[in-house]
Amino acid sequence: MMEDEESSPEEYDEYDDDNDEDSREIVVPGEVLTEEVNKFLPGRGTILNTEKNKIVSLNIGLKQIKRNYINVIPLRGFYTPRPGDKVIALVIDKNPVKYRCDINAKDLAVLKPKNAMKKSKIRGIRGSNASREEMSTDKFDIGDILVVKIISADRLNQPELTTIGKYLGKKTGGIVITIDPPKIPRVIGRSGSMIKMLKNLTNSNIFVTQNGRIWLKGEDIAHERILIKAIHKIEQEAHTVGLTDRIQEFIINEKEKRGIK
Amino acid sequence: MMDVKRLISKIERNYIKSNLLKEERIDERGLWEYRDFKIRSDIISSAEGSADVSLGDTRIITGLKYEVGEPFPDIPDEGVCTVMAELLPVASPLFERGPPDEQSIELARVVDRGIRHADCVQTKKLCIKENEAVYILFVDLYVINYGGNLIDAGGVSALTTLISAHIPEGKIEDGALEWTGNYITGETIINELPLVMTYGKIDEIVFLDPSLPEELVSDGKLSISVTENKITSIQKSGAATFSFDEIKMLCKKSLELGKNLRKEFDLWQYKYKPTI
Amino acid sequence: MPLVIKDEYPKKLFRDDGKRLDGRDVDELRPIKMEVGVIKNADGSAYLEWGNNKIFAAVYGPREVHPHHLSKPDRGILRVFYRMATFSVFDRKRPAPGRREKEISMIIADCLEPVLFLELYPGTCFEVFIEVMDADGGTRCASTTVAALALADAGIPMKSLVSSVAVGKIDGKKIVDLSGIEDKAGEADLPCAITWYNEEISLLQFDGDMNLDEMNEFLKLIKESLEKIHQIQLNTLKSKYLELKEESAKKEESKAKKGEN
Numbered sequence: 001m002m003e004d005e006e007s008s009p010e011e012y013d014e015y016d017d018d019n020d021e022d023s024r025e026i027v028v029p030g031e032v033l034t035e036e037v038n039k040f041l042p043g044r045g046t047i048l049n050t051e052k053n054k055i056v057s058l059n060i061g062l063k064q065i066k067r068n069y070i071n072v073i074p075l076r077g078f079y080t081p082r083p084g085d086k087v088i089a090l091v092i093d094k095n096p097v098k099y100r101c102d103i104n105a106k107d108l109a110v111l112k113p114k115n116a117m118k119k120s121k122i123r124g125i126r127g128s129n130a131s132r133e134e135m136s137t138d139k140f141d142i143g144d145i146l147v148v149k150i151i152s153a154d155r156l157n158q159p160e161l162t163t164i165g166k167y168l169g170k171k172t173g174g175i176v177i178t179i180d181p182p183k184i185p186r187v188i189g190r191s192g193s194m195i196k197m198l199k200n201l202t203n204s205n206i207f208v209t210q211n212g213r214i215w216l217k218g219e220d221i222a223h224e225r226i227l228i229k230a231i232h233k234i235e236q237e238a239h240t241v242g243l244t245d246r247i248q249e250f251i252i253n254e255k256e257k258r259g260i261k
Numbered sequence: 262m263m264d265v266k267r268l269i270s271k272i273e274r275n276y277i278k279s280n281l282l283k284e285e286r287i288d289e290r291g292l293w294e295y296r297d298f299k300i301r302s303d304i305i306s307s308a309e310g311s312a313d314v315s316l317g318d319t320r321i322i323t324g325l326k327y328e329v330g331e332p333f334p335d336i337p338d339e340g341v342c343t344v345m346a347e348l349l350p351v352a353s354p355l356f357e358r359g360p361p362d363e364q365s366i367e368l369a370r371v372v373d374r375g376i377r378h379a380d381c382v383q384t385k386k387l388c389i390k391e392n393e394a395v396y397i398l399f400v401d402l403y404v405i406n407y408g409g410n411l412i413d414a415g416g417v418s419a420l421t422t423l424i425s426a427h428i429p430e431g432k433i434e435d436g437a438l439e440w441t442g443n444y445i446t447g448e449t450i451i452n453e454l455p456l457v458m459t460y461g462k463i464d465e466i467v468f469l470d471p472s473l474p475e476e477l478v479s480d481g482k483l484s485i486s487v488t489e490n491k492i493t494s495i496q497k498s499g500a501a502t503f504s505f506d507e508i509k510m511l512c513k514k515s516l517e518l519g520k521n522l523r524k525e526f527d528l529w530q531y532k533y534k535p536t537i
Numbered sequence: 538m539p540l541v542i543k544d545e546y547p548k549k550l551f552r553d554d555g556k557r558l559d560g561r562d563v564d565e566l567r568p569i570k571m572e573v574g575v576i577k578n579a580d581g582s583a584y585l586e587w588g589n590n591k592i593f594a595a596v597y598g599p600r601e602v603h604p605h606h607l608s609k610p611d612r613g614i615l616r617v618f619y620r621m622a623t624f625s626v627f628d629r630k631r632p633a634p635g636r637r638e639k640e641i642s643m644i645i646a647d648c649l650e651p652v653l654f655l656e657l658y659p660g661t662c663f664e665v666f667i668e669v670m671d672a673d674g675g676t677r678c679a680s681t682t683v684a685a686l687a688l689a690d691a692g693i694p695m696k697s698l699v700s701s702v703a704v705g706k707i708d709g710k711k712i713v714d715l716s717g718i719e720d721k722a723g724e725a726d727l728p729c730a731i732t733w734y735n736e737e738i739s740l741l742q743f744d745g746d747m748n749l750d751e752m753n754e755f756l757k758l759i760k761e762s763l764e765k766i767h768q769i770q771l772n773t774l775k776s777k778y779l780e781l782k783e784e785s786a787k788k789e790e791s792k793a794k795k796g797e798n
Contacts, residue, residue, distance in 0.1 A: 024782070028774045029652075029689050030697025030733045047696070049734065056734070058694040060774050075778065077692030078580065078599065092268050102268075106599035106661045143271040155659055156610075175276045182692065221285045228287070239778050240785035242792070305671045306589040308624035318577055322670055324624025345632065350618070351595035351666045353578045357603070358618060358666075360633070401623045401632070403668065405593060406576050 026075075026239065027057040033070050040065075045072030061182075062239055075239055079105050079181040079211040081153035086168070088176055088213035089161060091144045094137045101146070104178060104211040107158050111148065113137055115162035145171045145215070147207060167207070174205070174217030177228055179235045181212035186238040187231060194234070194244050201251045202227040226254045269477050277478050281466045286475070288317075292468040293514065295522075298417065302425040302531035310426035310447070312531070314418040317472055318408025320352075323418040325400055327428050329438060332388070332395040340387020340395040344373035344419060346402040346411075353407035364411075368402065371457065371496045372415045375486030378493040379455035382423060386450050390433045396445075398428075409473035412484050416457035420528065423451055427533040446533045455493055456522055457486040458515045462501040467511070469518070483508070485515040489523070492516070546722045550707040557719070559588075563712045564758065566702070566765060571683065571773040573690040581691020583773075585683035588716055589673035591625075592680055594687040598663035613658030617646040619680055621669040641677050642667075648681055648730045648740035649688065652696045663693065674717035675703050681730050681740060686770055700766040701730035701740060704759050706747065711754060713762045727755055731763050 027033065033055045034040050042048045042055045043066070049056055057063070061074040081087070081103065089101035089109060099111040113135050140146065146161075147168050153159035163169050179187070187208050188195050199206055204218035204227050214231060218224040230251050237243055255261065277287075284292055296317030305311035310325030332339060346369035348356045361369070376382060387396040400419050404411055424447035429440045461471035461479040471479055481501025486494040492512055497503065503511075550558060561567070567588030576582035579595035602608035619642040623630050649665070665687065667680045681701035689695060705715045707723035720726055725745025732739045747755070 026775050026778050026782070028698070028771055029695035031771075045694070056697070058696070059692060060689055074692055076581070076690060090268060090270050106601070106658065108601075141271070143268060143274070145270045145272050155657070171272060173275070174272060176270065176272065180692075221280050221283075221287070225287065225289060237781055237785065240782050242785055242789040245792075246785065246788070305591065305624055306673065307626050307671050311624065322622075324622060324670075326624045326629035328629065345623075347632065349620075349666070349668055350597075350664075351576055351579060351582070351593055351668055354597055354600075399623065399629060403622055403670070405668070406578055408577070 024239065024241070025063040026060070027063045027072055028060050029058055031057045033057055033063060033072070040068055040070045043069035043071035045074055046070055074182045076180060077182045079103075081105050081107075081109065081150050081159040081211075083150050083152055085150045085210040087148060087150060087161075087209045087211040088171075088207075088215055089146045089148045091140050091142050091146065094140070094142060096137060099137055099140060101148070101161060103148075103150075103159065103161075104181075104213060105159070109148075109150070109159040109161050111140075111146070111161040111163065113139070115151065115160070115164060116140065117164070140170060145176055147171060147209065147215070171207075171215055174215050175224065176213050176215050177231065178213050179231060181210070183235045183238045184208060184210060184212060186234055186243070187214065189244060194247065197244060197248055198227060198230060198251075201248065201255075202230075222258060222260050226251055226258075229254065269474070273474060274478050277475055278463055278466075281463060281468065281475075286468070286472075288472060290470075292466075293518070295413075295470045296472065298414075298526070300417065300421055300526065300531065302421050303427075303533065309428045310422045310424075310533075312418045312421035312425060314414050314421060316408075316410060316414035316417070316470070318406055319404075319410060319414045320406040320408075321402050321404050321411065321414050321418045323400060323402045323415075323422040325398060325422050325426055325428075327399065328397045329389065329394050329431060330397050332392065336384070338388045338391040338395075339384035340397060341384065342376070342382045342387075342398040342400065342423075344369050344376070344400045344402070346372070346404070346415065348404045348407065348411070351406075352404045356404075356407065365404075367496075367498065368404075368411050368415050371412050371484055371486075371494070372402065372419050374494040374496075375416055375455045375457045376419060376423075379453045379486065379488045379491075381420070381451060381453045381455050383450050383452050386445070389431045389438070394431070394433060394438060396428065398423075398426075407473065409471050409476040410459050412459045413457055413470060416455070416486070417526070420451075420454060420456070421531050423447055424528055424531050425533055426450065427535070444533065444535075448529075448532055453488045454523055454528055455486050455488050456519045457484050457494075458511075458518055459484040460511055462499075462503065467503075467507060469514075483511060485512060487515045487519040489520065490516070547718065550719055550722055551710070557707075557712065557716075559716060561714075563710055564761070566714045566762060567716065569766070569769055571686060571769060573686055573773060573777060579687075579691075581687045581689070581693070583683045583686035583690055585679055585686075587675065587679040587682075588714075589671055590669070590676055590679045591671035592676065592683050593668045593670065594680070594683040595666045595668075596663060596684075596687045596691040596693070597666075598691070598693070599658045599661040600664070602660070602662045608660050608662065611656065611659050613653075613655040613660070614662045615646050615650050615653060615655060615665070616662055617642045617649065617665045617667065617684065619645060619667040619669070619677075621672060621676070625669050625672045641680070644740055644742070645677065645681050645684060648701070648732075649684060649699055651732050651739050652685075652699055652734060653688070654694055654696075657694075663688075672717070674715050674720040675728070677701070677740075677742075678703050678728050678730065682766055682770065686773060689774055697732060697734035698767060698770050699730055699732050699739065700763045700770060701728065702759065702762045702766055703728040704755050704762070706745060706751070711751070711758060713758055727759070729759050729763070731760075733767060 093100040148161040299315040308324035481499030581596040678701040685699040706725035730740035
């Protein structure tokens with residue numbers, strides 16, 4: 001089954017937004033972003049210092065002003081699970097009542113069998129339609145790659161996952177690579193422009209998820225190699241302008257060098 | 262942020278296997294091709310010899326220190342050279358802190374045997390006074406980044422370190438140990454240039470220089486140390502089995518690869534260059 | 538016992554021309570070079586050359602705590618492991634960690650903790666591994682400095698960076714940044730670190746003898762040097778991105794010009 005994941009409206013590319021006035025200045029932890037604390041509010045990646053006379057960056061990232069919020073879009077970071085996120089999980093352990101999965105976060109996540117069954121089987125009186133097999137952990141094995149959605153995640157408990165939903169479930173074939181999670185929006189691009197270009201130019205299927213993991217499958221390894229190189233180049237140059245065009249040029253050149261279409 | 266017991270996913274395992282069957286590897290290498298080597302020597306000011314070697318993403322920094330002590334009773338006119346290795350926790354989420362584990366001991370011992378049985382270090386040249394004072398050399402390898410195939414990188418790192426050696430030359434004068442003002446260098450003590458080649462095996466396919474994903478998917482490994490004309494040490498590890506023909510083929514290949522690498526590296530360029 | 542006694546204390550620590558043995562003025566730092574992102578496998582990493590000191594720092598985290606009983610339910614923990622290579626010092630050091638290394642690990646952890654938000658990561662840990670490959674005086678200060686860079690490189694939110702340097706007294710004169718021989722043969726050694734978000738001292742040790750006036754002078758000397766170190770850290774973090782940014786901006790400009798023609 002070939003999927004074609006459309007990027008949803010919320011997954012827009014924060015790096016490529018033309019509405020910024022003061023965007024693209026690189027800032028570091030502790031750097032003063034503004035002293036006009038009456039004019040601006042501390043947004044993402046920033047903090048108002050204790051004397052309340054400066055807004056300061058918490059990360060290494062790009063300074064961004066949106067309306068009266070000052071944000072810092074981080075250039076480096078780790079993934080923090082949020083409900084609703086689609087991520088790629090690796091099943092690393094299972095027992096009769098649950099699967100334990102690595103989702104590239106500080107905690108392992110849990111997938112319960114009831115969240116791995118098809119919807120039609122859950123409907124009905126508890127216990128009567130759902131057979132014992134379906135409530136067991138036979139469906140997936142250790143080592144499986146699953147595309148999942150996070151149902152719940154908070155500071156104190158392990159995140160919970162589900163494979164019920166569109167485009168979710170086990171992946172067969174292809175390969176998964178991991179990049180720095182903050183760079184994921186750049187791989188998608190404004191209105192999906194980057195990912196569309198990648199798919200078309202390399203004849204590949206690509207599934208980009210929030211935890212920095214990307215599943216891809218091309219027509220052959222030659223195309224997959226170029227795609228992987230291109231994605232790592234996006235990761236390195238995420239903070240620059242004109243990236244979509246440069247990556248397009250890069251892929252065309254690489255294909256020519258190897259004599260492939 | 263990975264779980265320490267990193268598991269290889271099934272699709273990655275299949276991807277590597279199915280491509281190897283077609284003689285394709287993710288980094289575009291052939292089955293008998295090395296990743297890029299980068300070699301620098303004499304980079305540690307506190308050491309009497311050192312090297313910083315990278316093989317692909319694998320990076321090992323090695324240093325040489327010496328002590329003067331009594332020789333072993335059965336070899337009264339010979340010094341000693343020992344190799345130690347540590348897989349530093351900086352190098353990978355797979356490495357834990359603590360005393361050397363199986364993997365570090367294997368690295369140290371395979372590199373050590375490759376050097377020892379090639380008669381690489383002339384231990385008679387490490388004698389100050391028979392029965393009384395000899396040099397004890399410590400070659401210590403520290404893995405800084407783990408990208409697969411520590412052994413081949415380790416071998417080059419240890420050898421380059423010994424070539425770069427500059428050990429204060431001692432003599433016994435009136436019963437006391439003194440420095441002559443000169444240095445014993447790699448040129449004096451190194452006799453042979455052994456190199457070690459490691460092959461991975463997945464199902465029926467054998468290939469040179471496993472990268473990290475290939476190493477984690479491999480069923481087994483075979484490391485062969487060679488000088489220009491001789492095979493000096495072999496180590497097979499992991500649960501895979503190798504046929505007699507495979508072993509013969511790999512020994513022959515290792516001798517060829519060794520000759521080419523020695524020409525390419527030109528290792529004597531890394532000998533000690535005193536700054537005036 | 539090594540053959541050559543390198544560490545014989547020289548009679549004078551100043552040359553006839555008034556400079557220190559390595560040619561520096563009393564308030565001059567040794568040459569310092571820093572780099573981030575040098576260890577691919579780590580979540581964050583940095584490398585520093587400071588005089589002859591050569592030190593790697595790598596950060597892993599947030600991740601699960603091993604052994605589990607060390608984890609705290611309401612906050613994360615920071616663990617620092619400072620180690621010296623056997624060949625990093627003139628007299629070969631035994632491989633196993635000694636008491637000095639354990640003490641330094643503790644004071645560096647205490648020094649870095651104030652800039653982190655550990656309460657946001659309950660039940661997990663951040664581990665900072667510091668590996669000294671070559672040592673020549675002031676390694677605890679250099680290690681603190683490079684560890685702060687590695688934490689920033691890992692994308693961990695920080696109130697600010699931390700910078701560290703030592704001041705001391707040799708042959709009766711106050712100096713900045715003691716080399717190995719000055720540390721051993723001198724009269725006083727004061728390593729110090731500052732957390733920039735509140736400009737307060739988070740690492741302080743002293744060995745030697747001084748009176749109250751001297752203490753005040755030392756503290757003034759230190760502030761100036763710490764600012765120099767901080768500037769190098771900031772430039773290191775930014776330069777990784779600035780080069781690429783400028784290149785790509787130039788390309789965009791020339792493309793736009795071509796478009797106009």
